[in-house]
Amino acid sequence: MDFIVLLSTMPNKREAKIIAKLLVEKKLAACVQIIGPIESVYLWDKKINEQKEYILMAKTRKSLFEEAKDLIHSNHSYELPEIVSFEIGKGDKKYLNWIKSSTMVISDK
Numbered sequence: 634m635d636f637i638v639l640l641s642t643m644p645n646k647r648e649a650k651i652i653a654k655l656l657v658e659k660k661l662a663a664c665v666q667i668i669g670p671i672e673s674v675y676l677w678d679k680k681i682n683e684q685k686e687y688i689l690m691a692k693t694r695k696s697l698f699e700e701a702k703d704l705i706h707s708n709h710s711y712e713l714p715e716i717v718s719f720e721i722g723k724g725d726k727k728y729l730n731w732i733k734s735s736t737m738v739i740s741d742k
Contacts, residue, residue: 635695636732637718641705642673642686649687652708661701662691663735694736695720 639662643649646667653665669687676682693701695718702716721729 636721637695639691639718641689642715660737661697662693663732665691
């Protein structure tokens with residue numbers, strides 16, 4: 634079973650909480666942590682920007698990435714939200730089993 638940590642940045646805590654709850658309610662993530670505020674520095678429209686943001690860190694199945702990405706896009710206020718993932722190479726077996734039991738499988742749809 635392949636698991637990932639999905640990361641996305643949000644413009645404020647309110648939006649972060651809304652999207653985090655949706656991901657868990659729809660079983661697209663077992664757990665979502667909201668980290669921040671953080672300070673982001675990025676290039677957009679040929680300008681360097683600085684902005685306070687919040688990070689969503691969701692633990693889920695690799696197979697649910699596309700659905701989670703679509704949910705984030707549908708509920709995010711950014712034109713181009715950051716949505717990336719990292720594979721979980723190793724983890725506590727009980728914790729990984731909890732992620733498995735707390736998220737949907739494709740046949741659950």
